[in-house]
Amino acid sequence: MATPTKSRRKKQGRRRGPRATAKNSDKYDLYQKSVNSPDNDVEFLIETYTTMRGRAPRHLREDFCGTAALAAEWIRQGDDKTVEGFDIDPEPVEWGKKHNFASLGDAADRMTWQLKDVRDPSAKAPDVRTAPNFSYWIFKTRKEMLEYFTSCREDLAEGGLYVVDLYGGPEALCEMQEERDIGGGITYVWDQKSWWPGSGEYESAIHFHFHDGSKMRNAFEYSWRMWGLTELKDIMLDAGFAKVDSYFEGTDEDDESGDGNFEIDPRGENCEAWIAYLVAAK
Numbered sequence: 524m525a526t527p528t529k530s531r532r533k534k535q536g537r538r539r540g541p542r543a544t545a546k547n548s549d550k551y552d553l554y555q556k557s558v559n560s561p562d563n564d565v566e567f568l569i570e571t572y573t574t575m576r577g578r579a580p581r582h583l584r585e586d587f588c589g590t591a592a593l594a595a596e597w598i599r600q601g602d603d604k605t606v607e608g609f610d611i612d613p614e615p616v617e618w619g620k621k622h623n624f625a626s627l628g629d630a631a632d633r634m635t636w637q638l639k640d641v642r643d644p645s646a647k648a649p650d651v652r653t654a655p656n657f658s659y660w661i662f663k664t665r666k667e668m669l670e671y672f673t674s675c676r677e678d679l680a681e682g683g684l685y686v687v688d689l690y691g692g693p694e695a696l697c698e699m700q701e702e703r704d705i706g707g708g709i710t711y712v713w714d715q716k717s718w719w720p721g722s723g724e725y726e727s728a729i730h731f732h733f734h735d736g737s738k739m740r741n742a743f744e745y746s747w748r749m750w751g752l753t754e755l756k757d758i759m760l761d762a763g764f765a766k767v768d769s770y771f772e773g774t775d776e777d778d779e780s781g782d783g784n785f786e787i788d789p790r791g792e793n794c795e796a797w798i799a800y801l802v803a804a805k
């Protein structure tokens with residue numbers, strides 16, 4: 524759900540009340556505070572679609588939605604916005620209903636929760652479909668990825684876009700941990716545990732460390748294949764997409780971290796760690 528690069532976009536927040544410890548903290552709340560940037564993601568999706576198609580998108584599908592922070596932000600963009608969120612695990616879905624959607628009132632009815640596999644079809648063909656935070660890397664073979672991408676293309680509305688994010692660079696392949704202070708005496712730790720070059724298998728986890736010395740280890744664990752951008756682009760084209768564009772994140776001048784702004788760029792820049800979107804057009 525996170526990489527060091529993308530998560531740098533999150534600014535440290537101020538908190539009030541008793542300081543958090545591993546015992547009194549909620550892992551989904553910490554995850555959203557340290558990893559999700561739904562406002563940036565939704566802005567990118569709407570701007571990209573509007574620029575390419577000359578009209579604003581209406582119906583979104585979020586694959587691997589979990590707590591669906593992105594879907595909730597989509598709904599906030601206007602009364603014409605509807606969304607479907609797909610996830611097979613009821614636990615984050617129930618958390619998301621309570622914490623991300625209850626406050627939306629009647630607008631929450633514009634979200635359709637689908638406790639289903641991402642390869643299942645939508646109730647309504649989406650203008651934009653996205654699989655954020657690299658979750659589609661659970662597909663570890665080319666055959667599985669091709670089948671998934673093909674089902675995404677077939678399911679899109681006319682003129683629809685399918686958008687994924689990805690990261691890379693030499694740092695992404697190192698077995699290392701990156702720590703970031705997320706405020707309130709809490710440290711977010713992104714742990715790149717293992718990468719096997721022969722198979723591409725990639726294991727990582729998120730831990731949280733607290734001011735009192737307590738730790739929430741392996742709050743989230745991931746078993747992925749590390750995919751390359753060009754490899755994914757080729758699979759998307761094999762899946763029948765008409766065009767695939769890469770958008771790379773710019774660099775913050777002050778601290779060399781990602782600045783949250785993505786520009787279309789067919790080549791990218793060879794740096795230690797980069798993050799990008801692939802936008803596949805039907």
Ligand SMILES: C[S@@+](CC[C@H](N)C(=O)[O-])C[C@H]1O[C@@H](n2cnc3c(N)ncnc32)[C@H](O)[C@@H]1O
Nearest residue numbers: 524587588589610611612639640641655656658
């Ligand atoms: C890494 S979380 C992503 C959550 C969300 N995208 C975010 O960034 O907040 C991955 C989610 O994918 C779900 N998942 C894994 N395999 C799936 C599948 N085949 N179909 C639907 N959901 C799946 C898991 O239940 C989990 O909630």
